[in-house]
Amino acid sequence: MTEQRTKSGVRARISQICLTVCLVMLLAGGCLLSAPGDYWPWFMYMSFVACVPLILGPRWYRLYGAIALTFASFLILGDIRAGAHWQEKMWRIKMAAQHLQKP
Secondary structure, three states, X not given: OHHHXXXXXXXXXXXXXXXXXXXXXXXXXXXXXXXXXXXXXXXXXXXHHHHHHHHHOXXXXXXXXXXXXXXXXXXXXXXHXXXXXXXXXXXXXXXXXXXXXXX
């Protein structure tokens, strides 16, 4: 019985640490300086960290892990979409500049 409590305590502690790391990564992700479309690897690593409490954690930590994973997934999709929009915008600017340079 004591061994089972120890295992669940360790799992809860690991889950708590991973959720804290996930929150820190989310806050640090807001400070990244790069073009849209370049953030998704950061959020992918965040989703990997969010999977640990989803697999190992007790009930509430699993719920928080699922919320963090869903949030990271939406951030990944949003960043990929923003990156496609950014590239299209840069392509239009490049084409307009080339058009102006032609005599």
